[in-house]
């Protein structure tokens with residue numbers, strides 16, 4: 001499913017002394033099946049943006065289209081949007097509340113009136129790499145941080161969305177847990193052709209996975225391009241207060257030291273290969 005955002009503005013507390021413009025004239029188009037990284041400093045508007053894509057917020061002005069559907073048009077039910085757009089909030093494990101993993105994952109599908117609840121729980125658990133028999137009767141609260149997060153993601157996937165949005169899915173996990181969850185999300189996206197938005201503070205996290213990256217600063221979309229093009233804008237990114245991926249940083253340092261390093265590289269794998277070539 002494609003997403004088109006046209007002239008989107010969002011002002012919190014309009015016409016009050018707390019008025020704050022969180023998004024200013026945002027325009028972009030994302031094709032069906034793309035994985036988009038959304039990067040920006042704290043308070044740049046990332047969460048505000050993603051809440052518009054599943055209509056949790058109403059634009060102050062502007063439009064959002066999912067394929068041809070203008071989601072804020074009169075008569076469109078919230079239920080219809082929820083079944084198309086799955087939003088996984090930051091630290092989703094804090095929103096787990098049922099006594100078993102099965103019940104927690106089944107909650108969403110039941111709520112939107114899906115028929116084969118059992119089938120969708122089984123399928124979504126398999127998709128996030130949780131064995132059904134091992135985990136279905138466990139309490140979500142006895143699981144590790146990474147496993148809890150998988151349960152929370154399975155609860156959203158179980159509603160069979162066309163678009164998946166994840167707000168900082170790797171935050172608070174150790175390096176192994178981060179890689180596991182991000183690899184799993186990437187696989188979900190690829191296997192199901194899910195249009196996916198990955199919100200992060202970390203360039204290093206998103207650069208390995210995203211086909212394109214959006215960079216937000218103070219409510220404005222500053223860059224939206226393929227990763228390697230975005231990472232060429234080193235000065236602008238530093239000005240905004242964002243670090244470039246560690247791999248690219250290393251390549252730039254090697255170049256400074258006089259080595260013929262390819263500074264267009266940024267993923268861990270590519271950088272390791274390049275270092276092998278250089279030494």
Ligand SMILES: Nc1ncnc2c1ncn2[C@@H]1O[C@H](COP(=O)(O)OP(=O)(O)OP(=O)(O)O)[C@@H](O)[C@H]1O
Nearest residue numbers: 012013020022040041042043044045046047048049
């Ligand atoms: N409900 C609200 N009322 C008033 N201002 C808000 C509200 N929610 C967010 N803001 C403000 O809007 C701006 C954008 O917030 P938003 O949460 O979208 O940023 P963010 O990029 O997601 O930040 P973070 O990375 O810290 O989650 C911030 O300055 C924030 O303080």
